Amino acid sequence: MPRSSSLPRRPLRLVAGAALAVSIAALVGLVLASILRASTGAAASSVDVWHLVVMTVTQAALSTVLSLLVGMALAWSLNRLRFFGRDLIVGLFASAIVTPGLIVAFGLLAVWGRAGWVNQTSLALTGQPLELPVFGLGGILAAHVILDASFAARILLARLDAIPEARLKMGQSLGLSAIQRFAVIDWPMLGPTLPGLGAIIFLLAFTSFPIVLLLGGGPANQTLEVAIYAAVRLDFDLAGAVQLALVQIAICSAIILATAAFAPVSAATGRSRPPRWRDTGLVHAAQWTILAVGIFGFALPLLAILIDGIGPGIIDLAQRPSFWRAVATSLALGAGSAALTLLLALTIGMARAATASRTARTAIGAPAYAYLAVPAVVLSLGAFLLVRDMGLFPEIAAPVVVLVANALLALPFALATLAPPLEAVATSRGRLIRSLGLSGWSQFRAVEWPLISRDAGVVVALSFCFSLGDLGVIALFGTEDFTTLPLAMYRALGAYRSNDAATIAALMLLITIAAFTLLPRLFGRSTDAAS
Amino acid sequence: MLQADRLAFTYPGTTRHYEFSFTALTGEITAVSGQSGAGKSTLLDLIAGFLVPQSGSLTLDGTSLIPLPPEQRPVSILFQSETLFEHLSAGGNLALGLPSGTPRETADQRIAAALAEVGLPGIEKQRAATLSGGEKQRVALARTLLRNRPVLLLDEPFSALDDSTRATMRDLVRGLTERHRWITMLVSHHMDDIDALATGRYRLEDGQLHQG
Numbered sequence: 001m002p003r004s005s006s007l008p009r010r011p012l013r014l015v016a017g018a019a020l021a022v023s024i025a026a027l028v029g030l031v032l033a034s035i036l037r038a039s040t041g042a043a044a045s046s047v048d049v050w051h052l053v054v055m056t057v058t059q060a061a062l063s064t065v066l067s068l069l070v071g072m073a074l075a076w077s078l079n080r081l082r083f084f085g086r087d088l089i090v091g092l093f094a095s096a097i098v099t100p101g102l103i104v105a106f107g108l109l110a111v112w113g114r115a116g117w118v119n120q121t122s123l124a125l126t127g128q129p130l131e132l133p134v135f136g137l138g139g140i141l142a143a144h145v146i147l148d149a150s151f152a153a154r155i156l157l158a159r160l161d162a163i164p165e166a167r168l169k170m171g172q173s174l175g176l177s178a179i180q181r182f183a184v185i186d187w188p189m190l191g192p193t194l195p196g197l198g199a200i201i202f203l204l205a206f207t208s209f210p211i212v213l214l215l216g217g218g219p220a221n222q223t224l225e226v227a228i229y230a231a232v233r234l235d236f237d238l239a240g241a242v243q244l245a246l247v248q249i250a251i252c253s254a255i256i257l258a259t260a261a262f263a264p265v266s267a268a269t270g271r272s273r274p275p276r277w278r279d280t281g282l283v284h285a286a287q288w289t290i291l292a293v294g295i296f297g298f299a300l301p302l303l304a305i306l307i308d309g310i311g312p313g314i315i316d317l318a319q320r321p322s323f324w325r326a327v328a329t330s331l332a333l334g335a336g337s338a339a340l341t342l343l344l345a346l347t348i349g350m351a352r353a354a355t356a357s358r359t360a361r362t363a364i365g366a367p368a369y370a371y372l373a374v375p376a377v378v379l380s381l382g383a384f385l386l387v388r389d390m391g392l393f394p395e396i397a398a399p400v401v402v403l404v405a406n407a408l409l410a411l412p413f414a415l416a417t418l419a420p421p422l423e424a425v426a427t428s429r430g431r432l433i434r435s436l437g438l439s440g441w442s443q444f445r446a447v448e449w450p451l452i453s454r455d456a457g458v459v460v461a462l463s464f465c466f467s468l469g470d471l472g473v474i475a476l477f478g479t480e481d482f483t484t485l486p487l488a489m490y491r492a493l494g495a496y497r498s499n500d501a502a503t504i505a506a507l508m509l510l511i512t513i514a515a516f517t518l519l520p521r522l523f524g525r526s527t528d529a530a531s
Numbered sequence: 532m533l534q535a536d537r538l539a540f541t542y543p544g545t546t547r548h549y550e551f552s553f554t555a556l557t558g559e560i561t562a563v564s565g566q567s568g569a570g571k572s573t574l575l576d577l578i579a580g581f582l583v584p585q586s587g588s589l590t591l592d593g594t595s596l597i598p599l600p601p602e603q604r605p606v607s608i609l610f611q612s613e614t615l616f617e618h619l620s621a622g623g624n625l626a627l628g629l630p631s632g633t634p635r636e637t638a639d640q641r642i643a644a645a646l647a648e649v650g651l652p653g654i655e656k657q658r659a660a661t662l663s664g665g666e667k668q669r670v671a672l673a674r675t676l677l678r679n680r681p682v683l684l685l686d687e688p689f690s691a692l693d694d695s696t697r698a699t700m701r702d703l704v705r706g707l708t709e710r711h712r713w714i715t716m717l718v719s720h721h722m723d724d725i726d727a728l729a730t731g732r733y734r735l736e737d738g739q740l741h742q743g
Contacts, residue, residue, distance in 0.1 A: 166613035174627050175602030188618045
């Protein structure tokens with residue numbers, strides 16, 4: 001039976017989804033047109049594009065390889081070990097996707113920097129400082145690996161958890177060694193995921209902004225994204241910024257097209273169930289060592305932020321109205337952008353699920369994914385130019401632009417989370433819904449929402465945290481009066497007010513943890529209570 | 532002789548309690564039937580060592596199997612699916628049944644002989660994913676031959692096969708059990724398989740085995 005015959009007819013959903021798709025595509029078009037228009041009339045720029053491309057590709061490639069290796073080792077260890085608090089550690093690695101890059105970069109400095117814990121300990125013990133290369137390529141790679149290897153570990157752990165129990169029993173019964181088990185059972189599950197996961201990590205590292213901004217250590221290690229920001233904000237070289245933005249968009253588009261050829265990578269934020277088959281002896285010891293180093297590497301910078309940030313400095317900061325304005329702005333932008341992302345993702349996801357036409361599904365979904373090719377700083381630059389072309393003052397348009405830009409940047413992740421369960425509902429329950437003659441609203445309230453509410457919570461948490469940690473969009477639109485927590489933190493660092501920066505970082509981290517932990521549960525619970 | 536006496540297991544946090552007593556003889560096929568969820572897989576998991584019983588005994592010719600981990604138990608298992616690693620060749624799958632360090636030449640000879648015994652000579656290099664359901668089961672049986680373990684556990688092994696392949700597989704299992712003096716335990720809810728193969732029978736009801 002063809003799939004279309006089992007789907008309930010929902011013309012309103014299709015119209016709403018199509019209208020949104022057209023609007024989003026138009027917005028992308030306008031942003032790109034503004035950038036192109038600015039490039040045609042601009043004077044020649046002295047920006048060394050080739051050097052920037054080489055540097056950006058080099059750091060992204062190294063970050064990808066290292067993150068995949070470390071992520072695979074961590075996933076392997078976590079898959080084999082069972083211990084009290086394992087769920088907490090798995091949750092810690094899952095939270096990497098929402099941990100702001102600025103926080104990790106700052107945490108890295110708090111542990112390994114000149115005034116960091118390690119150096120202070122070395123000075124106290126030996127009287128000699130440790131010359132650690134925390135600025136430059138080494139620091140950038142370390143921060144990227146901390147974030148991206150944790151993200152990779154959670155995704156790969158989900159693949160290992162998905163190994164059929166019968167296959168594990170067969171392997172265990174055959175007495176496979178640890179190496180044989182990895183080669184024969186684990187690798188076939190991990191291997192197909194690696195190219196797609198690698199492409200995502202490459203894209204994340206390629207478009208990384210706050211980490212390179214904070215740890216780059218100068219022009220030698222600048223990447224395209226930071227160079228665009230510097231060209232607009234510091235050098236007032238609009239022609240250079242536009243040139244770089246076009247290169248950035250072209251390369252990101254190529255990566256996304258390449259990614260589409262690989263197996264899809266599904267997000268993993270739920271619980272992990274380890275198999276009963278555990279390794280012993282040296283292999284077991286190696287797994288504990290890898291896990292300990294992983295936790296140390298990921299959690300220590302975050303711990304340092306909390307310990308350094310929560311102190312007497314809070315009282316001083318709390319007395320400043322500008323701090324509270326930044327808190328209120330960040331929370332309002334985060335909440336607004338999360339609500340908008342959920343609305344957009346639900347509308348597009350439900351429209352896609354309402355049609356069996358492959359062309360229609362692609363046409364409705366594709367514009368949302370276009371934002372993967374337009375990194376935050378480039379989107380911000382395009383919006384900046386667009387607002388200027390419309391004769392508006394950027395500071396007036398700033399709140400709306402930042403909110404919409406953050407929602408659009410989170411949209412690909414939101415759609416990747418919500419679209420599969422919505423389509424599964426349409427496929428598996430479509431005939432029942434049709435036979436009962438449920439209205440569109442009843443279908444949503446009684447069937448779809450209860451089944452996707454936890455995923456919706458994940459989307460809200462992701463979008464809120466992305467917006468909370470954003471520095472790329474706000475960097476071009478922020479003013480003295482319109483400041484978010486990341487921008488306030490960056491300014492505090494620039495003004496050598498490191499205590500203020502530490503306090504803001506700690507607050508951002510606490511809000512991120514609370515949002516990522518509580519929102520999915522809150523959404524899931526509200527459904528439980530309603531059902 | 533494989534013998535269980537009040538071999539008991541309760542899943543943690545549940546009231547699902549099982550207590551198994553049975554005797555399975557050498558060179559014979561002992562069948563266990565039961566509805567879905569009756570505890571057939573639990574029984575096999577206890578024999579294979581994937582579950583550790585809370586009490587009772589399980590012995591092979593008088594020696595307790597309970598202290599042994601799954602990889603050291605004198606047991607081979609054949610599931611309904613997941614019998615082979617599909618990305619490996621048939622020969623690669625069989626090689627996993629040989630002791631590590633077996634010289635290449637010896638391994639090749641033994642693999643070829645095992646495949647011939649199950650009626651699939653010369654398919655060593657064929658990828659497991661390209662084999663039919665019946666061929667996969669026969670390759671898995673060939674690996675069982677190489678492992679040379681006295682107990683063979685069959686977990687609904689013929690469920691996914693067509694009638695003619697089922698008949699071939701039944702003949703093969705019966706022949707191998709008699710020839711190699713295996714203690715074969717067949718767990719199935721297909722009465723035709725049980726009628727065709729079983730020399731001893733048990734029914735699984737209310738978490739306990741009943742003879743007949």
